Amino acid sequence: MKKEQVVNCQFSVWYPIFKKHTIKSLILPLPQNVIDYLLDDGTLVVSGRYEHTHTNTLCSVAYICTWSDDETTTTATAPEFPEFTSKVLEAINALGGRVFPKLNWSAPRDANWIALNSSLQCHNLSDIFLLFKSSDFITHDLTQPFLQCSDQDSPDPVINYELVLRKWSELIPGGEFRCFVKENKLIAISQRDYTQYYQHILKQEEQICHAIQEFFSQHIQYNFLDEDFVFDVYRDSQGRVWLIDVNPFGEVTDALLFSWEQLTSSGEIGQHQEGPAFRYTTSEVTVQPSPCLSYRIPRDFVDLSTGEDAYKLIDFLKLVGCSQIDLEFMWIGWLFPFWSSAYSRTL
Ligand SMILES: Nc1ncnc2c1ncn2[C@@H]1O[C@H](COP(=O)(O)OP(=O)(O)OP(=O)(O)O)[C@@H](O)[C@H]1O
Ligand SMILES: [Mg+2]
Incomplete structure (x- = not known):
């Protein structure tokens, strides 16, 4: 497989050729600041995502959540992309209000478990960001699209990154x-x-x-x-x-x-x-x-975050032990509301 073959398989290359035989879609150029945001490790959730309370996924616990050890990467406010956001919303509306998102080659198939609907169906840019930022397939498109090409000695072709929005279709x-x-x-x-x-x-x-x-x-x-x-x-x-x-x-x-x-x-x-x-x-x-x-988080993490299994939480805290006091406090603070509600339900 040559780099040129990968270039030719970008959505914006094949879509115009086969438009009549595929699902209606719109292509938006991805601004550099959005690409930077997608590649940034620190911020997981974007603003406006959780206006209401959901208690059945890990993300619902934290409004802004960082997985890095380095405290300086913690983001206090979510980034905003007003111009891009309105273009995306306009495109989503033109496609009937529900879309399937992709980048040049890949969809975030490995991340659908993280969405509240456990699906790749998106209604706004926040839905798309949550999937894209959680997906290794999307990171691959952004960072290593030519990884397995045989002509590694030749320079990488320049890629113009694009957000592909496809009209949502119920495919069996x-x-x-x-x-x-x-x-x-x-x-x-x-x-x-x-x-x-x-x-x-x-x-x-x-x-x-x-x-x-x-x-x-x-x-x-x-x-x-x-x-x-x-x-x-x-x-x-x-x-x-x-x-x-x-x-x-x-x-x-x-x-x-x-x-x-x-x-x-x-x-x-x-x-x-x-x-x-x-x-x-x-x-x-x-x-x-x-x-x-294999891309999902372990089932135990979900049980801990939802407080569905109080015994698992107790086992976990025992496992953490006294030597990791900080970590213990962090988990208790994080899990307490869920654990206590599960506990009272048990009683
Ligand atoms: N418009 C759509 N609406 C709903 N579901 C879709 C839509 N387009 C694709 N899908 C579903 O998502 C799956 C993955 O889509 P697609 O092939 O575009 O992703 P991909 O990242 O290129 O996958 P692969 O890595 O296997 O090539 C499809 O097999 C199909 O089940
Ligand atoms: Mg594909």
């Missing part, structure tokens, strides 16, 4: 597929949500494969800037296929039910057969945990 995960294109030939299709078993895929294997091949040959093939790439599609309940994303053909893109060795080595996939190789999860037995689970 069983309708999503990832398609691998090598030398302009569709060589492989994988179920996108491969950790789950979907009976309809087993039943409609042929129709699905055929619909995706048709979509590829009519709308995608030879229309993209590279001959090797990966595209994601959604097949809706009427059988219509939509383009969801375009990704680089290389390790940076998850090969799902294939491996990159299989996809790149000659003779393995796509060389001898007519149509693409189609892989999907064939039974409940092979169901796996979601790959994004």
Whole structure:
């Protein structure tokens, strides 16, 4: 995978080419001060986020919260971006009031657990910031977009960062597929949500494969800037296929039910057969945990923060012990309101 291939897979590059076949979206240039804010370790929450009290996530506990040991990085007031905020709100309204946010390449899929609705659905800039600042995928876009490229000796292309707002669409995960294109030939299709078993895929294997091949040959093939790439599609309940994303053909893109060795080595996939190789999860037995689970905080932290389990809190405080008095006080101060309410409920 070359740096140029990564550049070509930016949303603002492929969207104009395939606009008719994908979800309506708007692209806003990301100002430098917003980029700096997203990369800043200190401030986690932006102003206006918590007008009302929620007690079921860690963030709800702190209005402004810093994870750094260095006290000087603590931010007393949240930054404001009035001009950018109004542009974003205008765009969100134009897209129906609910959007799916991304940067040039990635969505903050690893951070949806932190949102109050446990989803990537956003209604305002604060929702977007909370997800973006909590996401390693977003940090990767901002700091290392060319990490796995083979042409490391060549200078990094200049990237103009963009906030992509996509009209919110209720996509059923069983309708999503990832398609691998090598030398302009569709060589492989994988179920996108491969950790789950979907009976309809087993039943409609042929129709699905055929619909995706048709979509590829009519709308995608030879229309993209590279001959090797990966595209994601959604097949809706009427059988219509939509383009969801375009990704680089290389390790940076998850090969799902294939491996990159299989996809790149000659003779393995796509060389001898007519149509693409189609892989999907064939039974409940092979169901796996979601790959994004590892990005979440430990369950114990959530229990401690909500005060749902008073015994866990007591165990935790015992564990901290007398030698860490400061830490103990900090936790008691932080958890007391939740713990005491849980305790009184228990009584
Ligand atoms: N407009 C939308 N509305 C609601 N959900 C969406 C929307 N667009 C995408 N999604 C959901 O979010 C998932 C991730 O979207 P997308 O592929 O754009 O992110 P990504 O960061 O490029 O992912 P990857 O790293 O796997 O390429 C999709 O599989 C789909 O389930
Ligand atoms: Mg993608």
